[in-house]
Amino acid sequence: MYRKPEVPAVKSVLTIERLAWGGKGVARAEDGRLILLSAPLALFPGEQVETEIRWKPRHGEGDVKAWVRSDRRRAASGCPVARTCGGCDLWEGGRETSELKRSMVVDLFARALPDAPEWRWLEAPEDARRHRIQLHWTGRDLGFHRRGSHSLVPVTACPAATPALSAAIPRMKEALEARILPTRPQRWELVTGTPAGDVWAQDEGGRTWRLEPDGWHPAQGGVVHRLGEAVLAHRPGGFFQVCPPWAWQAFGEILRAWPLPGGTLFDLYGGVGFFTALLGSRFQRSVLVEFDGPAVEWARRNLEGTPTECVAADAAEWAPESLGVPGDLILLDPPRTGLDPAMCEKLHTAGADDLVLVGCDGAMFCRDVARLAPVWKLVDLAVVDLFPLTTHVECVGRFRKG
Ligand SMILES: C[S@@+](CC[C@H](N)C(=O)[O-])C[C@H]1O[C@@H](n2cnc3c(N)ncnc32)[C@H](O)[C@@H]1O
DSSP, X not given: OOOOOOOOOEXXXXXXXXXXXXXXXXEEOTTOOEEEEEOTTOOOTTOEEEEEEEEOSSOEEEEEEEEEEOOTTOOOOOSTXXXXXXXXXXXXXXXXXXXXXXXXHHHHHHHHOTTOOOEEEEOOOTTOOBSEEEEEEOSSOEEEEBTTSSSEEEOSOOTTBOHHHHHHHHHHHHHHHTTSSOOSSEEEEEEEOBSSOOEEEEOTTXXXXXXXXXXXXXXXXXXXXXXXXXXXXXXXXXXXXXXXXXXXXXXXXXXXXXXXOOSEEEEETOTTTHHHHHHGGGXXXXXXXXXXXXXXXXXXXXXXXXXXXXXXXXXXXXXXSSOOOTTOEEEEOXXXXXXXXXXXXXXXXXXXXXXXXXXXXXHHHHHHHHHHTTTEEEEEEEEEOOXXXXXXXXXXXXXXXX
C-alpha cells in the first residue's frame, strides 16, 4: 500500500499576529506562509511561542509547546483542570477574553461577511455562569471530557458553572458511589434554574432526579427560569439557553433597539418559547414551531394565556411557500448546523418583509446570510458573548426584503 511520506515537523519560535475565528493563533513563516497555532486556554496577539510546524500543501499548523514571551494580561488559571478539560478554551484570557473573542469575529466577518453592516458586540457580564453542564461517569470517576478526546478529567467542582451546579458535583459522585444514582457508566446532564438554586440531573435514559438537602430523589417536573416577567420551564435534559439571565438581557437589549413590526411573530425553532416570551407582547399573535414534541408541550404551558399557537413540526416542512404578510416577523433560531437549504428556499418566497436570524455558530451564520442574500438584505447585526470562556458566540441579524 502506498504511504504518503511523512513531512517531518520543524521546531520554531513564532509570534502570534492575530487570532483567527475559532481561537487559533495566526503566525507567519519567514517566507510569509501562514501558520495556524493551537493552544489550550487562549493565545494573545504579540505572544512568542515555541511550536513544531507540520506543513500542509498551503499552510502550516502547530500546537504551542511553550511560551517564550507571554502576555502580561494572561490570567493565572485558578481552575486545577483548566489545561486538560475541554470546557473553557479561553480560560486564561481573563479580563481580555471578551476582546480576544471580538477579534476572532472581526477575522470571521472580514473573510465570510465582507459587506456586513457595522455590528455591535455585547460583552458577557463577569457573573455569567453556565446553568447546564454535561458530566461523564466512568463507573469510578465523574468529570468532563479531556480536550479533544473522550477520556475523562475527574472534577470536584466547576468554576464556570453556577455555584449551585458546581456544589452538586461532589454530591453526585457520593450518590453514584453509594449506588443511589444508577452506577452504569454514562453521560449525565446537570442543570439549574433561574435564579440558580435547585439542581436536576438527567441520565441518558431520560430519568431525572432532583437534589434535595438530604440527597437525590427521583423527580418529575421541569426546571424553572424566572426571566423578567416571564416564567419558562423545560424538562431537565431539554434545550434551554446555557446562561439564561444573560441571554434574556442580551437578546432583550438587541431586539428592543431594532424596529420590528407587530403583526404575527413566527418563532421558528422555538424550543420551549424563549423568544415568544421575550417578544410576544409586541405582536398581535405568535406561532411557535419546534420539532421536539416534549418541548412543544412545555412551550404550550409556558405561553398559556398568550395569543400563541404552538406547532410540533419540522420548521422547513411546516413553512408554507409564502410565509406571513408584510407586518409579520419571521424569527429563526436553528441549531448549530444553521438553516437547511429547504428552509432557505421557503424564505425566498416568504410574504413577510422582516426576518431575524439567530445563529450560535458564526461560520454557519455567515453561510446562511449568503443563502438568504438573493432576497433578504442584512441591515442590523449584533454578536453576543453568550458562551463565556469558550470560543463560541451568538450572532443575531435583522434582515429586510429587497
Ligand atoms: C438553538 S435551539 C433554540 C431554541 C429556542 N429558540 C430557545 O432560544 O430556547 C434550536 C431548537 O430547534 C429545534 N429544532 C432543530 N431542528 C429543527 C427542525 N428541523 N424543525 C424545528 N425545530 C428544530 C431544536 O429542538 C431546538 O429546540
